[in-house]
Amino acid sequence: MIVSKCAICGGKVEERKISEEVKVRNDFVVIENVRAGVCAECGERYYPPGLWIDLEALREA
Numbered sequence: 001m002i003v004s005k006c007a008i009c010g011g012k013v014e015e016r017k018i019s020e021e022v023k024v025r026n027d028f029v030v031i032e033n034v035r036a037g038v039c040a041e042c043g044e045r046y047y048p049p050g051l052w053i054d055l056e057a058l059r060e061a
């Protein structure tokens, strides 16, 4: 688990698999089955640190 409590509203953060659409240069790339924390109250998302490293690699490809 990345975080257990939402930094914004204090709600419970649950781990879920989500799909995230990310802009890479002029294209949108959908990354599926990303494990992220999602706040049950406000929907804020918390991503694992490694995710954005992968995205940076995509941008440079």
Ligand SMILES: [Zn+2]
Pocket (backbone or CB within 6 Å): 006, 007, 008, 009, 010, 011, 039, 040, 041, 042, 043, 044
């Ligand atoms: Zn929240």
